Amino acid sequence: MKRKFTKLISVILSIIMAMSLVTACSGGDKAPAEKSGEAAEFKVPDKIDVTIVGGSIGGAWAAIGEGVGEVIRRSYSGSNTAYEVGQEAANIALVSAGKIQLGIAHTGLIKMASEGKAPFNKNMDNLRALTVLYGEAAQHFLIKADTGIKNFDDLREKKYPLKLNLNTADSFMEIVGKEALKASGITYEDIKAWGGSVDFMSMGNSIDLMRDGKLQAYSNVIQVPSSHIVDASTNLKLDLLPLSDEAIEKVNAELGTYKTVIPKDKYSFLENDVPTVAATVILFASTDLSDGEAYAIVKSLDENLSYFKGIHASLADLDLKKMTEVSPVLLHPGAEKYYKEKGVL
The missing domain is CATH 3.40.190.10 (Periplasmic binding protein-like II)
Structure with a gap:
């Protein structure tokens, strides 16, 4: 009797499982039809x-x-x-x-x-x-060569009154520039105290100001090479400031960026590769x-x-x-x- 009861239960369970499979394959509400290998677990919409x-x-x-x-x-x-x-x-x-x-x-x-x-x-x-x-959107700290500033240590030690623009305030591009300065021992307030200025503006407008002699430096996170910079270098003497290994480590730890190098052959005005940070x-x-x-x-x-x-x-x-x-x-x-x-x- 016990064996018959057990066998009956097994048959019932088999029927239930078979019915479930039929329902799953019949195109009901919970199981949309697959098309070209798309997932069966969720509905892939016909339009978005x-x-x-x-x-x-x-x-x-x-x-x-x-x-x-x-x-x-x-x-x-x-x-x-x-x-x-x-x-x-x-x-x-x-x-x-x-x-x-x-x-x-x-x-x-x-x-x-x-x-x-x-x-x-x-x-x-x-x-x-x-x-x-x-990927490889690299930090570019672009500066006019006639400032004589070759690195962030120069900027800090000379307390140079730099006229600096960064990209839009609170954008990641601006934040990377701010953290690059901070990791090198410089704040926006320092630059202002030295007689310089800090403002936030698009790259095109900022480079126009550099051409007009109203701006000396611009910071942005962009791919290499930047067409804006290549174009600007035809009538401006420019340089890119490198980040020290210590500064790179600090910025990466804070922002989740990673170390990269801007090769010197990417811009005609560079004499050396430029170590910096990059983002995706x-x-x-x-x-x-x-x-x-x-x-x-x-x-x-x-x-x-x-x-x-x-x-x-x-x-x-x-x-x-x-x-x-x-x-x-x-x-x-x-x-x-x-x-x-x-x-x-």
């Missing part, structure tokens, strides 16, 4: 409606942000995408708060946001990376973005990668493996799923 926030019109981030929208529309017809002008710290806050779906920022600033460090007033730990856009720029979302949407966005970038790389010179070296190198930011689970399916994770 997103807004992307980046930088000012005419800049690299604006071109890239518009390009992200275009590749989404190419892969998912009927999608609605829009690009909005932004500033980096604000981009992060807007995406974290769910006001905008996608943003462009440096990994270091997203790390600072996750830790609640200034300029952020609370921990924003719900941010996740979709893809690297470009990514496309990111919050955890509110569904896994299916994240998967689809990364898939659209991969499907249109040749086109996407042609949008801006900074994207030229991008490939699927590099797209995964988003540390110290975590990958969105949907993006991670796509990269694993493609064998690059």
Whole structure:
């Protein structure tokens, strides 16, 4: 009797399992049909409606942000995408708060946001990376050669009244410049006390001021070589200040940047390689973005990668493996799923 009862239970369990499998494969609410290898665990949408926030019109981030929208529309017809002008710290806050779906920022600033460090007033730990856009964005501390300043020690020891601009206030580019000075024993207040000035402005406008003799130095985090700097060097005598190994270690520990070198052959005015720090720029979302949407966005970038790389010179070296190198930011689970399916994770 006991054996018969046990056998009956086994038959019932087998029937239940079979019914579950049929339901899972029948295209019900919880199991969307797969298409071209897409994940069965979540629904990959037929169209995507997103807004992307980046930088000012005419800049690299604006071109890239518009390009992200275009590749989404190419892969998912009927999608609605829009690009909005932004500033980096604000981009992060807007995406974290769910006001905008996608943003462009440096990994270091997203790390600072996750830790609640200034300029952020609370921990924003719900941010996740979709893809690297470009790496090796190097700190450039550009200075006019007629100042006679060759390094940060010169600047500090001579108490030089430097007229300095940095990129937009509270952007990662500005923060890296500030930390590079700080790691070399110099503050904004020091420069002002020596009779100099510190202001925040775009690169194009700042280089115009250098040409007009109203500015002596500009700090930014950009790819090598910078077309702005190459162009400026045709009628300005320029130099780049190197960071000491000690200063590099301090900046990296504070901001999550990494050591790099600007080779002397990248700019005609350099006599030596320039040790400095670098950062990575990514496309990111919050955890509110569904896994299916994240998967689809990364898939659209991969499907249109040749086109996407042609949008801006900074994207030229991008490939699927590099797209995964988003540390110290975590990958969105949907993006991670796509990269694993493609064998690059």
